Amino acid sequence: MTKINLSFEQQMERLDAIVKQLEKGEAPLNESLALFEEGTALIASCGKMLDEAEQKVVALKKGENGEPAETPFEGGE
């Protein structure tokens, strides 16, 4: 199984490349099968990332050393 450890953007780029390569149809069969398998796994992974994503919102404060410190954001009127 393909191991996926890439950002969404990297996965989409790889996916795009795989589909184009498959559509060209030049790769030998065993390579095509490997590409197909990888592509299918990437599609599943991207879909999963989207399905499971939960928005994270924080407010940034300057910490003790001036470095950013995240705090829960409570926007009010």
Add this chain to the structure above:
Amino acid sequence: MENAVLSVTELNNHIKDLMDSDLLLMGLAVKGEISNYKLYPSGHHYFTLKDAESSIRCVMFKGNASKLRFTPENGMNVTAVGRVTVFPRDGGYQLYCTELLPEGMGDLHIAFEQLKDKLSKEGLFDASHKKPLPKYPKTIAIITSSAGAAVRDMIRILGKRWPLTKVVILPVRVQGAEAPPEIVGAIRYANRFKVGDLIITGRGGGSIEDLWAFNDERVVRAIYESEIPVISAVGHEPDITISDYVADLRAATPSNAAELAVPDMSEMLETLSSLEVRTLQAMHKKLSEKRARLSDISSRRVLQNPTAYIDQKRLELDSVQNTLISRYERLISLKKQKYIHYAASLDALSPLKVLGRGYSITTNENGTAVSSAEAAKVGDRLNVRLKSGALKCTVDEVILNR
């Protein structure tokens, strides 16, 4: 009637007193066109205000001039506010101007156009300086007021469209004198600590004064210098600020900024399913091509009848064998003919053949052929062989040839 004799200073001071006690001259506003405009190194501004027939000299001191939000230019129609008095040293009167208001357009508008013009000439709005926005931002830094609808709208729309992106709010004041340095500080801070890969800065709608921070030169320059791409999102659709010109992308409103910043998840899911279809189709095509090729190859005769090859080779072998045999036979018959020929030649040379023609062979008692008379003497016994039979003879006489 006797005229009083005054010194020049006394006269000028008298006129000055008269003018300074006039209520109108103490505080008035004059309309006119600026000409002979000069800014002295002292920081004071000198110019002439004129209309079709008259002109008056004007001065605006550094302190008042520093409050101008635009730079006065020759030809500009203005209303000058101030008082008129005499400068006793040269007896000239002039308008001491405390405020200058552009005619027609508001002073903010003038300031806007002037700053826009200046920064445009410096190249701050050049397309070549615009940075590309990340397609799928990981973290968006929003620099705006933490109160108000704008920030909530942005968070809501970002969450709905693309919840993968983390949203970091850097709260700042967005109006008032503190707003520009706070916005500048937040932009620089975001860059220094790389708190996001995209910045959205802006605010909700308001009056031109409310939005003014985004026309502040410091803010505009901070946006220009930001290494993180910036989307400006100020006010409503028709509101345009100088930040909009310098930003890498201008959004009409904060909500619009959120829409432009991230892709839409539902569209992306559609894209993914279309990619899935394309992947499957491509694979299907590949497999059916291979299958077609396979059936094409397997229909060839050699695979249909695997012994055909052997049969073929067997036939070839037979044919070679036949050739070999016939060649051999021909060779043998040739040799045979040659043998017969040689045998015939040999036969022709045989001495026995000569006897047939009436010659004979004479040998002595030792069996040695006698070919010369000298080899024999009278009384020798010789053997004479004829074609048929032989004679035993005795030599009677030896006749020697000369």
